[in-house]
Amino acid sequence: MNATWTIAKKEYQLAMRSVTSYIIYVLFLVISGATFATTVFKLNVAELRNLFGAIHMLYVFFIPAITMGSIAKERSSGTIELIATLPIRLSQVVWGKIIAAFLQVLTLMSFSVIYLVIIEVLGQNVDYGAIITGILGLLLVSLAYISIGVFASSLPSNQVLAFVIGLAISAFFYAIHFVFVIMPLSLVRYLQFFSFEYHLSGFMKGVLDLRDVLFFVAICLIFAFLAEFNLQSKNMMQER
Amino acid sequence: MIEIQNLSRYFGQIKAVDDISFTVENGSITGFLGPNGAGKTTTMRMMVGYLQPSGGSIMLDQQSIYKDPILTSTKIGYLPEHNPLYDEMYTLEILKYIGDLRKMGKTRFKERLDFVVQSCGLKAVLTQKVATLSKGYRQRVGLAMAILHDPEVLILDEPTSGLDPNQILDIRELIRNLGKEKIVLLSSHIMQEVQALCDRVLIINKGKIIVDDEIENLGKYLTDYQTLNLELEGEDVDIEALLSDIQGLKVEENLQENNRHKIRLSVPGDKDLKHEIARRVTAKGWLIVSLYSQSKSLEEIFHNLTKSDGQGKPAESETDQVQDLHSDIAVLDSESDAKSTQADEPTQISLDNPPAEDQDEKEKS
Numbered sequence: 188m189n190a191t192w193t194i195a196k197k198e199y200q201l202a203m204r205s206v207t208s209y210i211i212y213v214l215f216l217v218i219s220g221a222t223f224a225t226t227v228f229k230l231n232v233a234e235l236r237n238l239f240g241a242i243h244m245l246y247v248f249f250i251p252a253i254t255m256g257s258i259a260k261e262r263s264s265g266t267i268e269l270i271a272t273l274p275i276r277l278s279q280v281v282w283g284k285i286i287a288a289f290l291q292v293l294t295l296m297s298f299s300v301i302y303l304v305i306i307e308v309l310g311q312n313v314d315y316g317a318i319i320t321g322i323l324g325l326l327l328v329s330l331a332y333i334s335i336g337v338f339a340s341s342l343p344s345n346q347v348l349a350f351v352i353g354l355a356i357s358a359f360f361y362a363i364h365f366v367f368v369i370m371p372l373s374l375v376r377y378l379q380f381f382s383f384e385y386h387l388s389g390f391m392k393g394v395l396d397l398r399d400v401l402f403f404v405a406i407c408l409i410f411a412f413l414a415e416f417n418l419q420s421k422n423m424m425q426e427r
Numbered sequence: 428m429i430e431i432q433n434l435s436r437y438f439g440q441i442k443a444v445d446d447i448s449f450t451v452e453n454g455s456i457t458g459f460l461g462p463n464g465a466g467k468t469t470t471m472r473m474m475v476g477y478l479q480p481s482g483g484s485i486m487l488d489q490q491s492i493y494k495d496p497i498l499t500s501t502k503i504g505y506l507p508e509h510n511p512l513y514d515e516m517y518t519l520e521i522l523k524y525i526g527d528l529r530k531m532g533k534t535r536f537k538e539r540l541d542f543v544v545q546s547c548g549l550k551a552v553l554t555q556k557v558a559t560l561s562k563g564y565r566q567r568v569g570l571a572m573a574i575l576h577d578p579e580v581l582i583l584d585e586p587t588s589g590l591d592p593n594q595i596l597d598i599r600e601l602i603r604n605l606g607k608e609k610i611v612l613l614s615s616h617i618m619q620e621v622q623a624l625c626d627r628v629l630i631i632n633k634g635k636i637i638v639d640d641e642i643e644n645l646g647k648y649l650t651d652y653q654t655l656n657l658e659l660e661g662e663d664v665d666i667e668a669l670l671s672d673i674q675g676l677k678v679e680e681n682l683q684e685n686n687r688h689k690i691r692l693s694v695p696g697d698k699d700l701k702h703e704i705a706r707r708v709t710a711k712g713w714l715i716v717s718l719y720s721q722s723k724s725l726e727e728i729f730h731n732l733t734k735s736d737g738q739g740k741p742a743e744s745e746t747d748q749v750q751d752l753h754s755d756i757a758v759l760d761s762e763s764d765a766k767s768t769q770a771d772e773p774t775q776i777s778l779d780n781p782p783a784e785d786q787d788e789k790e791k792s
Contacts, residue, residue, distance in 0.1 A: 190528050193527040205515065266511040274500040274530070
């Protein structure tokens with residue numbers, strides 16, 4: 188089996204055994220469930236856009252929490268020394284961690300199937316296209332956040348610090364669109380390129396734009412590369 | 428064969444490893460001795476490719492280990508100093524994980540698993556979580572992980588630390604067997620271990636190699652005097668008068684029991700005096716029960732070399748050491764951002780080296 192998969196599988200299995208993960212999952216599901224219930228039952232609207240917006244916001248907090256230990260923990264417990272002397276590349280380590288976190292997000296997102304069922308039962312004229320692209324968009328944006336989180340985790344050996352750094356970088360990409368209202372339009376035109384919300388809005392409307400897909404993939408690749416570079420520069424073997 | 432040439436490593440301004448060169452041959456066990464912070468771990472970390480050297484080269488089979496790191500790591504088995512393991516995993520699982528990452532096939536893994544479980548005595552703990560294992564078992568799991576892929580080179584950083592005496596014997600036996608065909612380099616500050624296991628010993632202090640020799644040849648590093656034990660039977664024995672013309676000879680001890688004498692002699696230099704003494708004693712008509720020269724223990728040599736400046740000269744005077752300490756503190760102050768723990772250790776050597784060493788010895792034994 189490929190080393191990336193081996194690492195991803197092990198990370199995912201360990202995450203599924205740890206209590207911390209379950210606390211994170213429960214919190215995530217409770218908050219997203221509450222948002223869903225408000226939209227559907229209080230406002231009588233059979234759509235998931237509010238929910239998706241809430242999930243996007245939750246990502247900013249929860250994904251850094253999922254990824255904070257990925258590399259920082261290896262460093263604080265010294266197991267990085269073990270990994271560094273195995274015949275694997277650092278990029279495989281980084282990608283293994285990213286895939287493991289993505290599997291966790293997938294697990295979490297699989298619970299939203301229940302919302303689909305409820306909408307299907309209760310709603311009329313449901314825009315399935317928008318729901319599917321919305322979910323796709325959320326998965327893509329989660330990859331970007333995961334990559335940021337893993338990069339943040341590669342910086343310090345302290346997990347809490349890794350969480351804070353991950354949160355700060357994620358929050359920049361998430362919250363930048365809130366600042367647009369007070370900015371001159373000429374500046375907004377360039378800055379909105381960095382806003383995750385801006386790139387996600389197409390998905391929410393049911394529009395699949397290749398540029399948006401590429402944007403998230405690029406962010407993911409850039410931070411994965413930065414994480415790898417950062418590990419490499421910390422006295423590891425050359426060209427691994 | 429591993430060849431190390433002019434290897435250096437700095438942590439900030441502090442030289443952890445200072446221009447060392449040595450070679451390790453196949454089929455030999457080399458012991459790496461030195462006080463705390465001498466540079467043992469740093470050297471080993473560089474040899475497995477975890478740390479980049481500041482200068483110098485490490486060649487494994489005539490090829491730099493940095494040329495193809497992936498290939499290198501398939502040849503090396505490494506047991507790190509603090510033996511880091513994934514606490515949440517089960518023993519079998521962690522071995523399987525390492526096997527998978529080393530791309531061992533199913534049959535080969537099974538074969539090797541049987542071997543390591545047998546040789547490291549892991550059968551009882553295979554289904555236990557690593558976090559629940561005792562220190563000795565953790566150490567054995569670490570060792571099992573290091574030898575799982577049957578590496579050419581084994582680098583073991585204090586392999587027997589934390590083991591009970593029986594386990595130590597088992598692990599030593601295992602290392603001895605592995606050393607028959609592989610390159611084994613182990614670090615330790617337990618003298619008896621190095622004496623019992625190794626063919627060669629490297630003593631390192633303050634980042635410099637001060638001894639690199641076969642274990643039998645170490646006697647010459649302690650040439651001040653030799654000790655002879657003589658046991659004889661006879662009447663009216665006056666050994667001092669008999670040997671009085673041998674220069675510098677001293678009778679250290681003379682225990683008498685009826686007409687049996689146990690005598691300990693000390694003689695300067697390493698000239699073999701056994702024949703001479705035996706001849707004179709038998710000429711007197713006394714009966715020699717035993718006569719042998721006491722080999723100097725590695726401990727003695729180690730102590731002698733590492734407390735001195737490394738050239739076999741006597742230890743620095745106290746004032747020198749205090750000055751040394753002050754200059755070290757000055758270095759530390761200017762280097763306050765050097766966070767690495769390794770960076771701190773070398774400064775402690777001159778500070779409390781001999782006592783720390785003694786404490787270690789006590790702890791280990």
